Every structure is written in structure tokens, then in C-alpha cells.
Amino acid sequence: xxxxxxxxxxxxxxxxxxxxxxxxxxxxxxxxxxxxxxxxxxxxxxxxxxxxxxxxxxxxxxxxxxxxxxxxxxxxxxxxxxxxxxxxxxxxxxxxxxxxxxxxxxxxxxxxxxxxxxxxxxxxxxxxxxxxxxxxxxxxxxxxxxxxxxxxxxxxxxxxxxxxxxxxxxxxxxxxxxxxxxxxxxxxxxxxxxxxxxxxxxxxxxxxxxxxxxxxxxxxxxxxxxxxxxxxxxxxxxxxxxxxxxxxxxxxxxxxxxxxxxxxxxxxx
Numbered sequence: 001x002x003x004x005x006x007x008x009x010x011x012x013x014x015x016x017x018x019x020x021x022x023x024x025x026x027x028x029x030x031x032x033x034x035x036x037x038x039x040x041x042x043x044x045x046x047x048x049x050x051x052x053x054x055x056x057x058x059x060x061x062x063x064x065x066x067x068x069x070x071x072x073x074x075x076x077x078x079x080x081x082x083x084x085x086x087x088x089x090x091x092x093x094x095x096x097x098x099x100x101x102x103x104x105x106x107x108x109x110x111x112x113x114x115x116x117x118x119x120x121x122x123x124x125x126x127x128x129x130x131x132x133x134x135x136x137x138x139x140x141x142x143x144x145x146x147x148x149x150x151x152x153x154x155x156x157x158x159x160x161x162x163x164x165x166x167x168x169x170x171x172x173x174x175x176x177x178x179x180x181x182x183x184x185x186x187x188x189x190x191x192x193x194x195x196x197x198x199x200x201x202x203x204x205x206x207x208x209x210x211x212x213x214x215x216x217x218x219x220x221x222x223x224x225x226x227x228x229x230x231x232x233x234x235x236x237x238x239x240x241x242x243x244x245x246x247x248x249x250x251x252x253x254x255x256x257x258x259x260x261x262x263x264x265x266x267x268x269x
Contacts, residue, residue, distance in 0.1 A: 078104045078128035081138075084121040085114050092120040093268045096142035096179050098135050099151035101128035102188055107250040109226070112257035119261060124148075124177075131155045132169040141178050146268040147222075148179035149260070153212065154187050154246075157204040160197040163211045170212070171219075183267040184216040185260075186225035189237040191245025202235045224263035226256040 078101060097103055103110050103126035110126065113119055123142035125135055132152040142148070150173065156166040174182050186209040192201040209225070216223040225231075230241040230252055237245060241252045248256060 078106070080104050080110065080124070080126045082123055084110070089117050089120045092118055093147065093265055094120050094122045094145050095147040095149055095183075095264050095268075096145035096177055097121060097124035097126055097149045097151070098139055098173055098177065099124075099126035099149070100130050100135070100155055101247060102154065102185075103149075103151050104128045105247060107253050109253050109257035109260050112254055113261055116257075116261055119264060126151075129155055131159060131161060132166050132173065136169050136173040136176065139173060139177060141176060143178040145177070145179040147181045147183050147264050148174060148177045149183045149185060149264060150174065151185040153208045154205065157187065157199055157208055158195045158197065158201055160195070160199040160204075163208050166208065167211060167215050171215070174219075174221075181267050182216070182219070182221035183263055184212050184221055184223045186213065186223070186227065188227050188246070188248065189231040189235055189242070191236045191242065206235050222263065222267035224259065226259035226263070228259075229255060 080097070080103070097110055099110070102108060105111075105128060108126075110121065113121070122145050123140070124145075125139040127135065127138065130138075135152060150170055152170060152173075153166050156163075170184075187205040190202040190205050193203070195201055213223045227248075230238045230248060232238050237248075240249075242248055
């Protein structure tokens with residue numbers, strides 16, 4: 001073989017090796033980028049994984065996304081606004097709602113009551129993860145409501161908002177809505193004893209609920225604790241009644257809805 005042919009063959013081998021190496025690098029890089037993008041997209045949509053009972057102190061508690069119609073619903077999309085149901089129902093007690101995830105989630109007490117012909121939600125606002133001041137900002141007047149149901153404070157406790165501030169915002173909300181009567185709802189049990197804001201969610205919820213009940217009494221409003229059956233002596237959820245230590249199960253919410261229906265009816269009298 002001539003010297004020229006030997007040099008050409010060597011150059012060909014080197015070129016092929018470089019192309020193979022480059023191709024391998026591109027494939028690996030593409031797979032890596034794809035995996036990172038998928039993970040980032042999932043985090044952007046769903047947020048961090050929800051922490052459950054027994055989590056380490058100081059771990060962030062994030063309300064998990066729900067599953068509805070085969071898909072996950074990000075917390076930011078758990079919002080209810082305005083009337084619910086098919087319209088006015090004869091002789092129904094009308095009510096407005098102001099709430100957080102306990103009211104806004106797909107399997108909440110409010111959604112359970114949509115099929116109750118004795119009651120009709122004529123307006124309001126509920127948003128998962130919202131504090132009382134945020135709901136105050138979004139809700140509008142509903143003067144036609146016989147009763148305003150106020151279910152707020154859980155996220156205030158989680159974010160270490162002073163109780164006096166929460167109560168002041170709820171009082172402002174009541175004035176803004178302008179319903180005939182008011183029903184204040186106690187906060188739910190909690191398996192969480194910490195938050196990233198440094199709050200004891202369990203103890204804080206109990207203290208705020210007592211303060212809310214006292215404030216309701218001073219104003220001549222009604223109050224109700226629909227979670228009595230599911231609240232353990234230490235303030236945690238009774239075993240099996242909550243999937244995440246923050247919210248009730250669908251079965252729990254059916255019972256809660258039954259208590260809420262009776263309380264709304266009584267408050268309207």
C-alpha cells in the first residue's frame with residue numbers, strides 16, 4: 001500500500017471516530033436535557049411534594065394537587081367564585097362562602113352541598129392556599145345571601161399571621177359581603193406541628209378557632225365546628241380521616257357537609 005493511501009485510510013478512521021464520539025455526546029446531552037426539562041415542568045405545575053404527618057420540624061408544608069377527572073389540579077387552580085348550582089331553588093336558604101382549600105377543593109363540603117335542594121350558594125370566593133386578607137381582596141358583595149359562611153384562617157396560621165390581623169380581615173370581609181347573617185367555621189384538625197414560617201399549625205389552629213368563636217359571639221354571629229368527629233384530643237386528625245394531615249378525605253367531607261348544612265340552616269333562622 002502506498003504512503004498516500006495509508007495516510008488517507010488513517011484520516012478516514014480518525015474522522016469516523018470523531019463523528020461517533022460527537023454523536024454519542026449529542027444523544028447523551030439530549031436525554032439529559034429532556035429529563036431536566038420534564039422535571040422542571042412538573043415542579044412548575046405541581047409544586048414540591050406534600051409533606052405528611054410526622055414530617056421533620058421546619059419542613060415546608062405545601063397543599064398537594066388534587067386528582068379530578070383523571071388529571072392533577074394544581075393548588076393555584078383550586079378556585080371557586082360566584083353562584084353554584086343550576087340557579088335559584090324555591091324556599092332554599094341562600095348563602096355566600098369565603099374560604100380556602102377546605103372550601104375550594106374538588107371534594108369539599110361546598111361541592112357536596114351543590115346537590116342539596118334546601119340550600120343555594122348565591123356567591124362568594126374560595127381559593128386554596130389563600131389567607132383571609134387575600135380572600136378579602138377578591139370577594140365581592142353578596143347582600144342577597146341569608147348567611148355568609150366564613151371558613152378562613154388555616155393559611156394565616158401556617159404563615160404565622162397574628163390572630164388579631166386575621167380577625168380584623170375577617171371582620172372587614174363580613175362588612176364587604178353584607179350578608180344578613182354570618183356563620184364562622186372553626187379550623188380543621190392538623191397533623192402538622194411546624195411550617196416554614198416557624199408556626200405550630202396544630203396549636204395555632206386551635207388558638208385561632210377559639211378566638212374566632214369569641215369574636216363571633218361578640219358580634220352576634222353563629223359559629224360551628226364541623227370537624228368535631230374527626231378531631232383527636234391533641235388536635236390532630238383522627239386516623240384515616242385525612243390523606244395529608246391538612247384536609248379531610250372525600251368521605252370525611254360528606255360528614256362535614258352534613259354538619260355545615262344544619263349550621264347554615266340554623267344560622268338563617
